[in-house]
Amino acid sequence: MEPALRLDRLAKTFGSTRAVDELDLVVPRGATYGFIGPSGAGKTTCIRMIMSILFPDSGELSVLGRRSALEAKDRIGYLPEERGVYRRMRVGDFLTYIAQLKGVPESEALPRAKDLLARTGLVDIDKKKCEELSKGMLHRVEFVAAIINRPELIILDEPFSGLDPVSVKLLKDLVAAEQRRGATILFSTHIMAHAEELCGHVVMIHRGRKVLDEPMAGLRRQYDTRVIQVEPLDESSPMQSLGQIPGVAEVRPMADGCAVHLHPGTEPNAVMQRITATIPVARVGLSRLRLEDVFLRVVAADAGDREAEQALRADLQGLGTEGAVA
Amino acid sequence: MNKILLIARREFLTTVVNKGFIFGLFLMPALLGLAVLFGPRLLGAMRSPQVVGRIAVIDPTGQVLPVLRSTLSLSAIQERRQAEARRALATVPGGERVASSPATREFTPAPDLTIVERPPSADLESEKKALSSTDQSARALALVVVAADAVERPGNGSEFGTYSIYASRDLNDDTERAVYDSLREAIVTARLNASQLDQKRIDTMTRVRRPVSVTVTQAGEQRSRRQFMQMLPFVVGVMLFVAVIMGGQQLMTSTVEEKSSRVVEVLLAAVSPFQLMFGKLLGQTAVGLLGMAIYLGLGLLALYSFAMLGIIDPMLIVYFLVFFLITYLVFGALMMSIGAAVNTMQEAGSLMGPVMLMLLFPYMLSPMIGRAPNSPLSVAISFIPPINSFAMMTRMASESPPPAWQVWLTVLIGLATVYAAIWFAAKIFKVGLLMHGRPPNVATLVRWARQA
Numbered sequence: 001m002e003p004a005l006r007l008d009r010l011a012k013t014f015g016s017t018r019a020v021d022e023l024d025l026v027v028p029r030g031a032t033y034g035f036i037g038p039s040g041a042g043k044t045t046c047i048r049m050i051m052s053i054l055f056p057d058s059g060e061l062s063v064l065g066r067r068s069a070l071e072a073k074d075r076i077g078y079l080p081e082e083r084g085v086y087r088r089m090r091v092g093d094f095l096t097y098i099a100q101l102k103g104v105p106e107s108e109a110l111p112r113a114k115d116l117l118a119r120t121g122l123v124d125i126d127k128k129k130c131e132e133l134s135k136g137m138l139h140r141v142e143f144v145a146a147i148i149n150r151p152e153l154i155i156l157d158e159p160f161s162g163l164d165p166v167s168v169k170l171l172k173d174l175v176a177a178e179q180r181r182g183a184t185i186l187f188s189t190h191i192m193a194h195a196e197e198l199c200g201h202v203v204m205i206h207r208g209r210k211v212l213d214e215p216m217a218g219l220r221r222q223y224d225t226r227v228i229q230v231e232p233l234d235e236s237s238p239m240q241s242l243g244q245i246p247g248v249a250e251v252r253p254m255a256d257g258c259a260v261h262l263h264p265g266t267e268p269n270a271v272m273q274r275i276t277a278t279i280p281v282a283r284v285g286l287s288r289l290r291l292e293d294v295f296l297r298v299v300a301a302d303a304g305d306r307e308a309e310q311a312l313r314a315d316l317q318g319l320g321t322e323g324a325v326a
Numbered sequence: 327m328n329k330i331l332l333i334a335r336r337e338f339l340t341t342v343v344n345k346g347f348i349f350g351l352f353l354m355p356a357l358l359g360l361a362v363l364f365g366p367r368l369l370g371a372m373r374s375p376q377v378v379g380r381i382a383v384i385d386p387t388g389q390v391l392p393v394l395r396s397t398l399s400l401s402a403i404q405e406r407r408q409a410e411a412r413r414a415l416a417t418v419p420g421g422e423r424v425a426s427s428p429a430t431r432e433f434t435p436a437p438d439l440t441i442v443e444r445p446p447s448a449d450l451e452s453e454k455k456a457l458s459s460t461d462q463s464a465r466a467l468a469l470v471v472v473a474a475d476a477v478e479r480p481g482n483g484s485e486f487g488t489y490s491i492y493a494s495r496d497l498n499d500d501t502e503r504a505v506y507d508s509l510r511e512a513i514v515t516a517r518l519n520a521s522q523l524d525q526k527r528i529d530t531m532t533r534v535r536r537p538v539s540v541t542v543t544q545a546g547e548q549r550s551r552r553q554f555m556q557m558l559p560f561v562v563g564v565m566l567f568v569a570v571i572m573g574g575q576q577l578m579t580s581t582v583e584e585k586s587s588r589v590v591e592v593l594l595a596a597v598s599p600f601q602l603m604f605g606k607l608l609g610q611t612a613v614g615l616l617g618m619a620i621y622l623g624l625g626l627l628a629l630y631s632f633a634m635l636g637i638i639d640p641m642l643i644v645y646f647l648v649f650f651l652i653t654y655l656v657f658g659a660l661m662m663s664i665g666a667a668v669n670t671m672q673e674a675g676s677l678m679g680p681v682m683l684m685l686l687f688p689y690m691l692s693p694m695i696g697r698a699p700n701s702p703l704s705v706a707i708s709f710i711p712p713i714n715s716f717a718m719m720t721r722m723a724s725e726s727p728p729p730a731w732q733v734w735l736t737v738l739i740g741l742a743t744v745y746a747a748i749w750f751a752a753k754i755f756k757v758g759l760l761m762h763g764r765p766p767n768v769a770t771l772v773r774w775a776r777q778a
Contacts, residue, residue, distance in 0.1 A: 053594050053760065070598055078595035082760070084588030100332050101596035145592060 002065035004029045004153045004184035005050065010059035012045055019045040021208035022059070027186055027201075029152075032179055034199030035188035036291065038315045042208040043188040044081050047157050050186075051078055064153055074103035077151035077183075081158045083142045085130040091117070091141055092126030095148060102149035109148070116144040119177070120170045136167045143171055147178060154178055156187035160194055172198065190315055192291035204295055211298045223294045228268060230275055231257035231283040238279065245274045259287065329597045333605025338612045341576055350572070351617055355624050377437035377501050379467040382453065386446040386474045389520060390489075394512040395441055403436040403504045406511075437501040442466060457494040468493045468505060477516045486517065562646060562719060563689055565621055570654055570685060573614045574661030577606060578674060581665030590759050599755040603666075604748065607658050614654050618647070645722060645733070649715040652740035656712045657685060659747035663754040663771065673765035680768065688713035692720045699724035708736050711743035750775050 005027040012020045020042045027033050035043055048054040050061060052069040064072045086094055095113035100106055114126055120140040130138065139162075147154060156175070160168045175198060179185060189195055195202060202219060204212035214222070232239060239258045243251045247266030252259045262271060272284055292313055299312075341347055381398065385391040396402060444453060450471065459465040473487030489509060493502065518525050584590045593602055622643065629638060664677045688707065695704045699721040708717040708728070718736040721728050753775040758766070766774070 048760070051595065052598070053591065073596055073598075076595070080588075080591035080595065082588045082591050084590075084592065086584075086589055087587055097332070097336060098592065098596060101329055101593070142592065146595065 001029060002062070003027055004031070004064060005186065006062045007046075007050070008060045010046065010049060010056050010061060012042075012049060012054065012056050014045075018208050020049065020056070023205070023208070023210055025203060025210065025213070027184060029184050030182055032175075032185040032198060032200045033187075034195035034202045035186055035205070036192060036195050036202060036295070037188075037190060037205040037211075038312055039190050041190070041205045043190075043205060044157055045208075046205070047078075047155055047186075047188060050155065051076070072153075074149060075152045077147040077149060077154040079143060079146035079154075079156045079159055081161070081188075085138060085141060085145075087129070087131040089130055090126065091128055091130055091133070094130060095126070095141070095145055098145045099148045104149050112148055113144060116148060116174075117141070119174060120144060121166075135162075136164050139163055139167055140170065143174065147174070150181070152183060154183050154185045154187075156185070158189055159187055160189065160191070168194075192295065196291050202291065204298060206295075206299050212294070219291075219294060223297065226262040226264065226266070226268070227287040227293070228260040228262070228272055228275065229254070229257065229283075229285055229287045230260055230279075230281055233280040233282045241278060242275055245271055245278065247271050257283075329601050330605040330608065333597065333602060334609035334612065337580065337606045337609025340580075341610065341613045342616070347576075347613075351620065355621070358624075374435075374500075376435040377439075377467075377498065379437070379496065379501070380440045380442045381505060382442045382444050382456075382466040382469045383472070384444045384446055384448055384450075384453070384470070385472045387472055387477045387516070388446075389477045389516040390472045390509075390512050391441070391443060393515045393519075394508060397511040397515070398439055398441060398505070398508040400436055400438050403439075403508065406507055407436065437504055439467070439501070439504070444469075454492050457492055462496070465494055465496070467497045467501060470505070470509065472509075472513070476513055477520050489513070560692070561625075562723070563692055563716060565618065566650060566653060566716065566719075567685065567689060569614050569617055569650070570657045572617075573610050573654060574657050574681075576613070577610050577658050578661040578665035578678075579671065580606065581662050582668060582671055582674065585666065585759060585762075586669060594759070599759060600752045602759075603659075603662060603751050603755040607655065607662060607748070607751070610658055611651065611654055614650075614658075615647075618650060642722060646719060648737060649719050649740065652737070652744055653712070653715045655744045656740075656747040657681065659744075659751040663751045663758070666751070666755045667758040667761070667771055667774075668765045669762055676765075677768065677771075684712055688716040691717065695720045696724055699726055700728065705732065708732065709739055711739055712747070714743075715740050 003026045005025065007023055007025040010020055010023045010025075011018070023042075023046060035047070037043055045054060049056050050063060050069060061067075063069045064075055066072045069076060089097070092110055092113060095117075096106065096109040099109035099112065104112065110126070117123070117125060117140070120143065122137060122140055125133065125137070130141065133141065143159065146156070154175075159171060159175075163171070172194075175185065175187075185198075187195075187198070196216075199216060201215045202212065203210060230239070230242065239253065240251060242248060242258070242260055245260075247263050248260055248271060249263045250261040252261065260271070260275065262268060268286055272286075275281065275284055296313060383391055383394065385394075453469055457465055457469055469492040470489055471492075472489045475484075475487035476489060477486075479486055491502075491505065491509075497505075515525060518528065584593070590602075597605075626638070660681050661678070664674050664681070668674045668677065691707065691713075695707065695717050698704055704717065704721060705728070708714045708721060714736050718728070718733060722733065754771060757774040757777070758771075
């Protein structure tokens, strides 16, 4: 069967900026792909090319077996990063309109909209005007608009950015339901925690280039945890002394203790025993695999200085402008 | 195709149910209707009171005064006015009916003037002084002094004498005119009498009734309707101008709103930029046609009620609709492109200048085209897009309509222009809809159209 999405050496340049650089990608049907990378990596440009909103300078793509998304728009659900509504339209009218534009018969459009709205916790709002809704409610309406045509392929561009934790939870449930329905999902985010939770497969892009294309399971094996988090019982404990333990590469102080980074191949269990023997600890444990660490390791070669790495890490954690992480 | 119609329907409905639109559409006909219904009554209420007064006359000839008594009488003044009104309305189609309707009854009643005869020996200075007397009941409205040679000349070669008139400040323009007219008639009659000429014979011999010209065309003969037809392009031009500006403005505003509310990329998830652009254009064109149908209908109804329906050639209405559609689509597409390119309505201002100029230019030229509908300039302008539709309308409504091939050429050029404008708008939509930031200028737009 044709994959849901195939990009072949896709490239796009804006002025002197190479936004997307020779990108190859195959998304099989039914898969959930996380398209991750820091802000400005080229995710949105790539998605707009997939949607035939922008056109590549070179390279080819196929969407649901068609040469262009224009031929399959009714089978695609797309939530753009820059999204909005007709503010003066009623919610029900707006969703009916969008549904009809996506080929849903008029009689089916409103019941579907109401059902999906109810599943996002919005009951009896179809008669309200869009301008009367809060920002969080509008986000959910926009999300409903994206999937109202029961698409085979769902493309979500930064679906959770700027959302409150409650909305994020509701929308994640909706994404999970679409996964179960059998839809192929590609969603972009620069916040790695969202990808960790939802994706079966991760594609990382950095400065327009693909730097990683792996299933989550493989990532966990490949990037085995080599960090032990230590929270001392007494804050005055000499944490730097942990650096003397064999196999420890570096000890980085953190807010409530320190992170002990190990040399490759070191057995974490042995080191943990040595740590508890060296200082009294409140808590000691292996840190979970975090995509931001993977990403930083992948791009470490060209990241270079520490300051740039810090900025990148802050972006990937969704700090700064993007609000709370669920 | 279905998507285009869906977009068109939404654009049409949101525009038509808008309060501002309904208000604007019906305001003008409503005002016109009110003016027709209540105008005469309002004017009637403004009727000035009848002037009653005396005119002092010094007539050394003794021949003018007896005639003046009849020509300055109330009934003579009224009769003269009615004759004047009939002459003025004779050139307007349906004028006979209008002239006899009560609406055109004179708004200023004829003055009731009494002649006070002063002897030729009266002292001019003291008579003049009487005009400025503080006692209003004592003073006359005016003093007329007929020249001694006003009726009979000393020699045959010299000119007749005339008369002088001294007015008090009570004399208004209307009464003064009545006095002039009466005196003129009285002096002429006195002169004719003195020369023993028969007034009636001279009247009959000097009158050549003006015929209504008949235009001969291949289709046959028809009564000319010059005056009316010169008005028609003007009226039609105003309608076209207002409709295109209103529709174009609406298209631009709605596009800017879709862009700034970020709903546009949500729409692009379902439709292509071309479908969005063309759907909006069609929807708005339907709005324009609706408005035009209402105005045209009212106009024809008005003509029908004056029994003047026959003076409009039905083909002219068909051509008008064709040219209306062409102009509307071209300017709608251009205004929409501007909407798609900018971020706010403020930024649209600088780009709208050239478009407005293109729209105004033929309108300003229309009197010139109307006067010389087949001059090389007029012919050339009717082939230059996008202003040609309007020029051709003016020419077609003129006395000497252009040959059919020119009309068809203009229509063809118009259709090609529509195609080009839609092509341009599609390109701008493709590039501009997702562009935010520095507003583009005309050169940038052209570059976008080339690259897209």
